[in-house]
Amino acid sequence: MSGVLRRGSLNFDCVGGPRDKGRGSLEANLYGGYRETRPGPKTPEISVIALDFRRYSEDLKKPKAEQGSADRDPPPSRDLSQDADSDVISTFLGHYTRWSFLWTLLLCLFQLPTTFHLFMFVFQIAPKEFWCARPDNLLQMSVSEWRNMSQSSNGCLLLDMDYSQVIYENNQLINWPANATELGYRQCRHFEFSDEEGTAKTLVQEFELVCGRDILSLVETCFLVGAAAGAVLSGWISDRFGRRHTLMAFVTIQSVFGGILAFSTSVAMFMSLRVIIGFASMTVTVVSFVLVVELVSGKWRTVIGILNILPVAISYVLSAGLAYLIRDWRHLQLAISWPWLIMLSIWYWLPESPRWLLAQGRLDELCELIERAAQMNGTSGSLPRNYRKTLEAAVPRAVESPPEGTGDEVKAVEADPPDPDSSGHVNPLLVVFSAKYWRTTCLTLIIWLTLIIIYFGLTLHLSNLGGNIYINSAVAGAVEAVSICISILVVLKVGIRRSLIGYMLLPGLCCLATNLVPNQTGVIALATIAKCLIGANNAIIPTYTAMQYPTIVRNFGVGMGNLASGIALILVPFLWQLEHIDPLLPLNVMGVCGLIGAIAISLMKDVQ
Numbered sequence: 001m002s003g004v005l006r007r008g009s010l011n012f013d014c015v016g017g018p019r020d021k022g023r024g025s026l027e028a029n030l031y032g033g034y035r036e037t038r039p040g041p042k043t044p045e046i047s048v049i050a051l052d053f054r055r056y057s058e059d060l061k062k063p064k065a066e067q068g069s070a071d072r073d074p075p076p077s078r079d080l081s082q083d084a085d086s087d088v089i090s091t092f093l094g095h096y097t098r099w100s101f102l103w104t105l106l107l108c109l110f111q112l113p114t115t116f117h118l119f120m121f122v123f124q125i126a127p128k129e130f131w132c133a134r135p136d137n138l139l140q141m142s143v144s145e146w147r148n149m150s151q152s153s154n155g156c157l158l159l160d161m162d163y164s165q166v167i168y169e170n171n172q173l174i175n176w177p178a179n180a181t182e183l184g185y186r187q188c189r190h191f192e193f194s195d196e197e198g199t200a201k202t203l204v205q206e207f208e209l210v211c212g213r214d215i216l217s218l219v220e221t222c223f224l225v226g227a228a229a230g231a232v233l234s235g236w237i238s239d240r241f242g243r244r245h246t247l248m249a250f251v252t253i254q255s256v257f258g259g260i261l262a263f264s265t266s267v268a269m270f271m272s273l274r275v276i277i278g279f280a281s282m283t284v285t286v287v288s289f290v291l292v293v294e295l296v297s298g299k300w301r302t303v304i305g306i307l308n309i310l311p312v313a314i315s316y317v318l319s320a321g322l323a324y325l326i327r328d329w330r331h332l333q334l335a336i337s338w339p340w341l342i343m344l345s346i347w348y349w350l351p352e353s354p355r356w357l358l359a360q361g362r363l364d365e366l367c368e369l370i371e372r373a374a375q376m377n378g379t380s381g382s383l384p385r386n387y388r389k390t391l392e393a394a395v396p397r398a399v400e401s402p403p404e405g406t407g408d409e410v411k412a413v414e415a416d417p418p419d420p421d422s423s424g425h426v427n428p429l430l431v432v433f434s435a436k437y438w439r440t441t442c443l444t445l446i447i448w449l450t451l452i453i454i455y456f457g458l459t460l461h462l463s464n465l466g467g468n469i470y471i472n473s474a475v476a477g478a479v480e481a482v483s484i485c486i487s488i489l490v491v492l493k494v495g496i497r498r499s500l501i502g503y504m505l506l507p508g509l510c511c512l513a514t515n516l517v518p519n520q521t522g523v524i525a526l527a528t529i530a531k532c533l534i535g536a537n538n539a540i541i542p543t544y545t546a547m548q549y550p551t552i553v554r555n556f557g558v559g560m561g562n563l564a565s566g567i568a569l570i571l572v573p574f575l576w577q578l579e580h581i582d583p584l585l586p587l588n589v590m591g592v593c594g595l596i597g598a599i600a601i602s603l604m605k606d607v608q
Contacts, residue, residue, distance in 0.1 A: 087297060088394045089354045092370050092387055095298035099373040103295055103351060104304050108311050109343070110247070110288040113254060114281040115315035116336040118227075119473075121220055123323035124203045124332060126469060129196075130210050131155040132188035135163045141173075143192070149173075149180070156211035157185035187212060200327035207267050215267070217573045222271040226278025228566025234283035235556030236428055243291040243555070244352040247284060251343055254280040258337030262330045286562055290555045293546050294353040302491055305543030310484050313535065316477025320470045359552045361395045363388060428556035432549065440548050441560055443600045447504075447541065448561040450597035452568035454507055454590045455538050457575050458531040479528075480535035487536035496544050497606045501598050503537035506530075508594015511587045527587065534594075547607040 093100070132151045134141060151158045160183055167174040177183070193205045203209070209216055238246035257276050264270040293305045326332045351373075357366040367388055374380045384390075432441045459476065491499045507530035514523045542558055549557035578585040 087355075088390060089358060090297035091390075092383060093297075093354060093373055094377070094379075096296050096300040096304070097373070097377045097379075099376040100295045100300075102376075104292050104308070106346065107288050107292045107295075108308050110251065110284050111308065111311040112315050112318070113251075113258075113336065113340045114285045115312050116319060117254070117258060117277055117281050118223065119316065119319050120323065120332060120336055121203075121223070122469070122473075123319065124329040125209075125216055126202050126204075126323075128202060128205060129155075129194040130191045130205075132158040133190040133192045135166075138163065138166065138168050141168045149176075151188070152185060154211075155191070156188060158188050160184045160186040200331075201329060202327075203270075203329045206329065207270075209267070219267070219271055219274065221570055221573075222274040223278035223281075224566055224569040226275035226280075227282040227569070228563055230279035230282035231286060231559045231562030231566050232556075233279075233559075234286045235553070235559030237283070238287045238290070238555045239356075239428055239552055242352050243287050243294070243356060244347075244350050247287040247291060248344060248347045248350065250280045250283040250287070251340065254284055255337050255340045259334055262333035262337070282562055282566070286555060286559050289542050290546060290558055291353050293543060294355045294554070295351070299492065301547070302496055302543055303488055305546065306484060306488050306491065306539045309539035309542065310481060312539075313477050313480035313484055316480065317474045318477075320473040320477070324470045356552070358391065358394060359396060359550075363391055363395065366391060428553040431553045432557055432560060437549065437557075440604065441557070443604050444545055444548065444557070444561050445564040446600040447597050447604075448545075448564035449568045450593035450600070451504065451534065451537055451541060452565040453572060453575065453593050454511070454530070454534045454597075456569060456572050457586060457590050458507075458511075458527055458534060476531070479532055483532045483536045484539045487540060490536075491540060495606070496540060496547075497601065497604065500537060500540055500544060500601045503533050503540065504594055504601060505598040506594075507534040507537070508591045508598065511591035511594060514584055514587045514591075523584070523587075530590075530594075544604075544607070548605065 131143070131147050132155060134143075134146050138146065147155070159180060161177060161180065165175045188211065191208050191210055193202075203219075204216070207213075209219075234246065234250070254277060257273055257280065261270065261273045261277065264273065289305070289308055292308045293301050296304050322335060323332060326335055351369050352365065354366055354369055357363075357369065370387070371380065371383070374383055431437060487499065487503070490502075494502075510526045510530035510533070514526050517523055517526065541561070545558050545561045546554050575586050575589060578589065582588075
């Protein structure tokens with residue numbers, strides 16, 4: 001038996017009984033290693049220990065020599081059994097090793113294509129000066145002369161006359177009506193666009209989305225609606241079928257349909273494909289993040305979780321450079337889509353989440369993953385011979401195969417009903433809104449909603465203040481990347497929850513303080529500070545949300561937060577319209593959102 005209960009091979013948390021669903025229970029620790037800051041005294045957990053005695057009673061019958069050999073199994077290279085941040089998986093994989101470094105680094109790259117698809121739309125619809133198109137018989141006429149004589153100042157209306165009778169020869173107009181100024185106007189059917197930046201076409205130019213056909217906000221909403229749906233459904237899909245296959249399948253969809261989008265022949269086709277790409281992109285974002293934080297443990301969950309969002313800020317800079325070099329929207333779409341198909345080459349080697357495998361009771365795959373990781377880390381000789389027994393004892397009872405033994409033994413085990421939170425196949429919606437998690441879920445929705453309204457409201461509002469769109473994007477990305485890196489030090493020093501409160505409260509106060517500054521320069525300075533701070537919050541909040549839920553619904557919990565962010569993205573265009581009432585009203589709304597978000601975070605449970 002010593003081979004089963006030897007120190008370092010199995011960790012027991014004696015806080016919480018079999019019917020207690022708190023984070024101090026054994027199942028909760030197995031699902032992520034998170035524990036409440038102040039656990040209360042509860043009934044000790046003994047059912048798994050009893051099950052271990054029953055399952056492996058044959059160990060007691062071994063010869064003493066054999067038992068002694070088992071006792072001399074070399075311990076893991078680092079004993080994590082007494083580490084408060086450890087769980088069963090980290091005992092054999094470590095908190096952060098060479099193996100986890102490689103895969104967390106590669107998984108960070110999956111954030112780039114999603115950000116490209118979201119933000120490259122700004123460059124694809126880059127504004128160009130436009131006017132009503134000249135008839136074929138007046139193409140020799142200069143643009144400035146044509147615009148001054150034939151149309152309104154906004155370039156949307158044309159003099160209502162028969163232009164087929166007009167002739168332009170030797171810089172003179174023939175048959176131009178003398179009473180042209182008294183004629184009415186009609187809506188232009190076709191438009192011409194400025195070619196100051198070359199002949200490359202933007203999406204607006206391609207489909208003439210100007211004047212009465214200016215539906216750009218609706219076109220972008222299609223992506224956001226798909227993203228909102230993907231935020232929720234991606235959690236259920238990956239919790240059901242695993243992180244690895246879900247991630248790679250939707251990377252394929254994202255890349256293939258992103259390439260097809262470049263060959264759109266109509267606005268309707270473009271909008272339909274954007275819904276699909278939005279769904280796939282959000283799925284890739286959520287699943288890759290959850291997989292990253294489940295490959296590490298301890299304080300590295302916070303560090304790696306934040307660094308996983310760093311490519312989002314870097315992609316701002318890359319997007320600006322790429323869009324500056326490739327001006328045509330179709331070529332740009334291909335450049336951000338098809339090259340990512342190369343990522344499919346790692347599908348076979350990409351590891352599944354070890355904690356998800358344990359929660360599902362798939363021990364063969366889990367043992368193979370642990371041995372492969374140990375080989376890469378050079379710790380294969382440190383694995384105990386019977387470490388699989390430790391994993392078997394840690395499998396949630398709801399997914400275990402029926403134990404062998406007498407009827408009395410089976411009845412004793414079945415006396416405790418299985419925890420629905422530890423089931424391999426549960427309805428995640430029922431879990432996140434259960435009595436245990438409904439408060440956390442509601443607060444999470446509020447926090448993500450207010451955060452994204454501030455983050456994207458500031459990002460897009462600052463870009464509307466003028467200047468070069470390429471320079472603005474590059475500078476914003478660089479500033480945000482620096483703030484994200486600094487936030488890691490802040491989180492490790494003061495804690496994740498306090499950091500979130502500060503990073504939400506200060507941007508809100510900065511936005512409200514714009515009412516006190518006398519000039520536009522002060523408004524821009526305060527808005528820039530708020531943008532820097534809220535960018536760090538945007539990087540921290542996914543990790544904090546993931547810590548609030550067990551493994552089997554963690555992806556779905558993060559997806560609920562992303563659902564709120566999708567709703568916020570849809571609301572942001574309406575926020576801009578408030579400028580027509582008062583120039584500072586959007587900033588005031590964002591300031592109030594910051595205060596509400598800070599209060600919601602203060603009501604959340606703290607995590608370690």
